[in-house]
Amino acid sequence: MTLGQQILQQLINGISLGSVYALIALGYTMVYGIIRLINFAHGEVFMIGAFVGYFIITLFKLPFILALIFAMIFCALLGIFMERLAYKPLRDAPRIAALMTAVGLSIFFQNLMVYLKWIGASPKAFPRVIEITRFEVIENVYLTSDKILTLGVALVLMLALQYVVHKTKMGKAMRAVSQDKDAAQLMGINVDSTISFTFALGSALAAAGGILYAVSYGKIIYNMGTMPGLKAFVSAVLGGIGSIPGAVAGGMLLGITENAVSAAGMSMLRDAVAFAILILILLIKPTGIFGKNTREKV
Amino acid sequence: MLKIDNLHVYYGAIHAIKGVTLEVQEGSIVTLIGANGAGKTTILRTVSGLERSKMGKIEFMGKDISNLPAPDIVKLGISHVPEGRRVFLGMSVLENLELGAFLSRDKKSIKESLENVFSHFPRLYERRQQIAGTLSGGEQQMLAMGRALMSKPKLMILDEPSMGLAPILVRQIFAIIEEIHKQGTTILLIEQNANMALSLADYGYVLETGKIVMHGRASELLQSEDVKRAYLGGA
Ligand SMILES: Nc1ncnc2c1ncn2[C@@H]1O[C@H](COP(=O)(O)OP(=O)(O)OP(=O)(O)O)[C@@H](O)[C@H]1O
């Protein structure tokens, strides 16, 4: 296997993992864009999405695609519920209050999972939803069926999101509210329902990420959202928090780097490297790759 | 058309508006002038539903609109061009204008509004694909006004449209306000440029630290010694 082939192989693996980070990072970035809150419970939505998918497949014996859709809808509602109950009352409170609430929600959801009898603290095997086969793309470089699934679903969802944000009324309202809440209201936009919609959208994407992650790793557990959640947060910041293309780029960058570090035989260090990159990029460009240098005309 | 009766607005403990009463007749141009911090913006924001009043009543076309949510007030036909323009800087001119018609579902009517806006502001047509943040200050003011026109308002309220603009642009903006008025839109105009505002308006109110201290026909206020001394740069 030549070096070139190895690099290509790691690139494929990295993009596949990165697309999961990107799906989660999109939720962080959209919510931040609209209410300037880092929703630290977002990783738990990812985890709950995976569990909902698990139950749909094992209990109701429904196909993967239905499990995916149902988990996305479930988490969208969970997202709306979470915002209405926990964050909305704090919208005018100091930002630290909402941040602490987010951390509290994250702990609450994890503990709730452990407490529920049919979930508990031990890992569960995620059912095999796709026959794992390998395709040789070029000599010595392989693409597996689960990676194709991950990439395919992530791509479709990102294109759908692009459409929603730029072409639909709700998407336009989202962009307007994230740029200027007062001006958006003067256009007749309902800020509350726009914020709910943003949470729904971000949470649905996180649920999809959770299921895809579970398909690749084969296991789910109550705290599975912590690390990917943190990495997705890093991705969002890397890309420039608030920027949708930034979240995708940041996710990919992180996924690829992690795989490269592992492939170089330093898999123990991959998380450390991920965070080192974050610090480095923020030192060079504090607003992230796609971050806007806020220059406004007065 | 618009009746404000004994309005009181607070920011926390600060009593910003202390019992303001004013009226805008349908078909007229009314101006509200006053020094910095008098409370002009606060009154407009309360009319549009961006601030809550503590006491008093705001009526629009016979309907009590006090403390209604902002989107409902837009729906009734009030369009607000806010202080400092507040265009969506990251979006194109066209996207900004389309947002102005957010509540309309009628594609044909939106297209009509767009053509109407472009007839008032040919410059916006030339720049329709440009990102609003890259427009000049004057162009942004035109965009803010065009955006407000998109909802086909019955009453348009403008908060210091001349702020920060060169005199030639100010004259242009005022001429366009007059055009819009001639098309049948009632105007409530806030200005620090009292001379120009009173020359354009039919009726004027003078606000000082949250209270109306004088009101009358604009032509009379222009002649008033008190107004001249305080707002028109000497007698
Ligand atoms: N968000 C706020 N919080 C606290 N006080 C405020 C707030 N907005 C305005 N004020 C106060 O209310 C008073 C009226 O302000 P307002 O902006 O309505 O004045 P204005 O007449 O529009 O002034 P300008 O000509 O400078 O725009 C001022 O004393 C101001 O400091």
Ligand SMILES: [Mg+2]
């Ligand atoms: Mg003001």
